[in-house]
Amino acid sequence: MRARVVRFTAAFQTLLLLATLVVPALAAATEITTDLWIYRDGDTVTVTGIDFGFSEAVDFVTTDPDGLVVDVGTASSDEAGGVVYAFILHATVAGIYDVVATG
Numbered sequence: 001m002r003a004r005v006v007r008f009t010a011a012f013q014t015l016l017l018l019a020t021l022v023v024p025a026l027a028a029a030t031e032i033t034t035d036l037w038i039y040r041d042g043d044t045v046t047v048t049g050i051d052f053g054f055s056e057a058v059d060f061v062t063t064d065p066d067g068l069v070v071d072v073g074t075a076s077s078d079e080a081g082g083v084v085y086a087f088i089l090h091a092t093v094a095g096i097y098d099v100v101a102t103g
Contacts, residue, residue, distance in 0.1 A: 029051065030049060030050065030051045030052050030081075030101065030103065031049065031050050031051060032047055032048065032049040032099065032101045033047070033048055033049075034046065034047055034048075034099065035047075035048070039089050039091065039097075040089075040091065041089065041090060041091040042088060042089070042090070043088070043089050044086055044087070044088055044089075045062075045086065045087055045088075045089050045099075046084065046085075046086045047060060047084070047085045047086070047099055047101065048082070048083070048084050049077070049082065049083040049084075049085075049101050050081060050082055050083075051081050052077040052081045052082070052083050052101075052103045053077060053081060053103060054077065054079055054081065055076055055077060055078075055079070056076065056077045056081075056083075056103045057074055057075075057076055057103065058074065058075055058076070058077055058083045058085070058101050058102065058103040059072070059073075059074050059101070059102045059103070060072070060073050060074070060075065060085045060087075060099060060100070060101050061099070061100050061102075062087070062089075062097055062098065062099045062100075063097065063098050063100075064091070064092060064093045064095070064097055065093050065094075065095030065096055065097065066093055068092075070089070070090060070091075070092065070097070071087045071089070071090075073085055073087055077103065083101070083103075085101075
């Protein structure tokens, strides 16, 4: 009986080790960046993204520092998972604006 418990424990530990190595690779995170750090009212903001799915529809939502939505749009990713989305910023409040891309 004790030998079975030891084998089960060793097998379970091996499975957990493999899971910690494999699962993060399967859940690769996407990434988006903008072309500039500082924008003024009326500037064109270009957002680029990587690691999206092949020909995936990616939704972009931009909010101002008060949490109000200032832009919404969609772009399709290319065969490599890259996406580019551009919009004209109508800045109503000074501060940090957030862009979220969901694919």
